[in-house]
Amino acid sequence: MYLLLFLFGGLAGVTTALFGFGGGFVVVPLLYTLLTVNGVEGPIGLVAMQVAVATSTGVMIVAASLATLRHHRARTLEWRPLWPLVGYIALGAILGATAAMSLHGEWVRWAFILYLAATILDCAFRPGFLARPSRPARTMSKGATAGAGVAIGSVAAFLGVGGSVMTVPLMRRRGAGMAQATAMANPLSLPMALVGTATYVLLAGDRSATLGAWYAGYVDLRAFLVLVVGSWLGIKLVSPLIGRIPDRLHANLYLVLLVIVLVVMLVV
Template sequence: MLTSFSTLLLFGCLTGITTVLFGFGGGFITVPAVYAVLKAAARPGPDAMHTAVATSAAVMVVNAGAAALAQWRRGRLRRAYLWPLAAYITVGAAAGSFVATLIGGTALRMLFAAYLLVTIADSLLRQGFLTVAHRTRPEPLGRGTVTFGGMGIGLVAAALGVGGSVMTVPLMRRRGLPMAEATAMANPLSVPVAVAGTLVYALAPTTSAGAGQLGYVDLTAGAALLAGSLPTIAVMRRVTGRVPDRVHSAAYIMLLVVVLIVALLP
């Protein structure tokens, strides 16, 4: 138990770093970490992935909220890109969370890996992510992007417990925002996904829920992750904005590759 707590505490610190620098909110780190800890503890197999996704969503509520507040205080958030996009993301997130409770654990893990693979390929093969010319007036979001795109982001992100930064960061990037601002926007846009997902997973009936669990949410694992992430977020918010734009975008893709490899491990 102590080893598991220490492992999750360490991954919590890593989550804090990725939350501030990349807007991940925790999903790409916490889902594989919690899944691995549950498997090592010989928890019931069918529910391990669902528990990992649910716990990730709960942790993301706090992490993304704390990071969004810090980014707002530093003036990196643009209201025109947040609303009403956040409302449509919330609608999609509620549906995605419910759908995820009906999918088998193995299928959910493969979808998570496929989601990462598509994102990596898109960022590398399409222009506008690795290098982008800074624009004084970035392009606005179209109505279709806000409505259907927002619901799609919420649906996929909530189902996989990964927030939505993997879609919102490239979206903002291709509208002409520098990487520091694109990742900053991902934090508040991850909050509605995390809230909707947490409520659905916490209220979902499970066959293995016991002490320390609220529905599919593992409260002990969540506490360990937050104990590592919150202090790290407080420190890392002083660093964001100092990383060169090209280095920042390349590091984003490299981290996705690492997480994809971890997710595919048996």
């Protein structure tokens, strides 16, 4: 099990560095599958999706930080458009994590699936994602920035996937290349990951005794440690590719990865 976690942690690092996924699209399906297919019963089996999501947000803190540093060094990261969104994303993360803990795990799973499907259809058929817009969009108003930030933080923390599923299409349609859009997804995932993880740990603190000694709230600490080491290695290995993938190919690969994750979540 832990070898598999290590290998998929490496894959999570790759997707974090190159696609801004924050690792959630790899970690959540993997942990959910391991906790359900392997026949885990009792308290853990009942909250398998919450454990997967909470552990994913914890891994995201480390992975997104490392990927942000790599993008900064590669000069693919533009900081100016990010700052107005940070506080609103953190607020949304509290709302999303709290909502996820109040629902049955199967509801969270189907929310994950439906959101993925909607994102895939939007990216594939609405103009502005696969082909870079010819004109940059106008700067968002304060109201639009607040709404977008809260929505990104809520959805990302609720599903444990980082903000890339919203921030990459958003930045892409505002004229950013895929290298810049995926780079910006990583620092924007950090406030969600920090606040979301704290929420899953603090508000579910009473669950630690029920789930076991290696749990902090809903966070599986052993899985977290193995995934973090794998993510670090994955990010280090693909760092030379940052900013060097052709834009159209980068966008198509992003979409293909979303489809793969959707299929996995439908069949488990």
